[in-house]
Amino acid sequence: MTVRTVSSSPDPIRFAYWVPNVSGGLVISKVEQRTGWDIDYNRKLAQIAEASGFDYALTQIRFTAGYGAEYQHESVAFSHALAAATTKLTVIAAILPGPWNPTLAAKQIATIAQLTEGRIAVNIVSGWFSGEFRAIGEPWLDHDERYRRSEEFIRSLRGIWTQDNFTFRGDFYRYSDYTLKPKPGARLPEIFQGGSSRAARDMAARVSDWYFTNGNTPEGVKAQVDDIRAKAHANGHSVKVGVNAFVIARDTEEEARAVLQEIIDKADPEAVKAFGHEVKNAGKASPEGEGNWAKSSFEDLVQYNDGFKTNLIGTPDQIAERIVALKDVGVDLALLAFLHFQEDVKYFGEHVIPRVRALEAARERRAEAA
Secondary structure, X not given: OOOOOOOOOOOOOEEEXXXXXXXXXXEOEOOOOOOXXXXXXXXXXXXXHHHHOOOEEEOOOOOOOEOOEOOEOOHHXXXXXXXXXXXXXXXXXEEOEOOEOHHHHHHHHHXXXXXXXXXXXXXEOOOOOHXXXXXXXXXXXXXXXXXXXXXXXXXHHHHHHHOOOEEEEOOOOEEEEEOOOOOOOOOOOOEEEOOOOHHHHHHHHHOOOEEEEOOOOHHHHHHHHHHHHHHHHHOOOOOEEEEEEEOEEOOOHHHHHHHHHHHHHOEOHHHHHHHHHHHHHHHHOOOOOOOOOOOOOHHHHOEOOOHHHHOOEEOHXXXXXXXXXXXXXXXXXXXXXXXXXXXXXXXXXXXXXXXXXXHHHHHHHHHHHO
């Protein structure tokens, strides 16, 4: 069933991909993944994605190994390298309050913005892995406190980037007449965030440019979109929405479903269960006792961000129709993961994006005729 909402944007839906700057790919499985975490692979992937019609690339931030990710490149430096290897792609650097201070992050990102004509953004990750914080000696705050800190982090970033003599008095960060020069420039870095708890959605409705939600059905996404947009409107704010999805696009639906089954059949049970335990505990710590992964099954957890739930699995025609259905409920961006990134991103650009654009154009013509 197609769910419609008046929040659907007339603008074309945008596409982003998860940067595999962490080893192990984007599934917790021992299935073959022709995906590399090294810089040479990722530079080539960024160029393929840019040529294929992708707008954004999102780097990951991890400080410790786990769940198949033995090696992890740092996100801000890696983002700069990818921006330097491309000409149009905007790279989103994941930043974790705690290890980062807004002063350092603002200066790093402003410098990259100056060097890349503004093709840099940030994804503020409030934190879900308590073991990682303990390992690096960072305090692990209560759930809602992490989001309060993230909100102050975002307000500090935006203030530093837009004001001279910036002064701020928060519980976590304080500034007195601080002026950053050079600032990012005319193209201010966009601020992304994720999460599905009440605290995460309320923060997005107050301060973020973009809100990422885990994979979900159109009905599930619609509930979050409507909630966030209503609260943002009440705050005099606007926020765009991106949804996670794992794409398996093949010439036939049978081929695509077979790939999905192989990923699940070859999942690493211990790693999946450990990941599920960690993220579900993080969600239970919220006042409402839920989080991004509260209702995720073992099969869902094989993909880090519930990407199988979005069901972009099948033929190019099927996937294009499902992407437009997501746009109908207010999704502005599809954040995508793949099994074999370079070849799958190229296939997606050749066979899926043109179909999405054709469907969007046909709808626009019908709307104009009506």
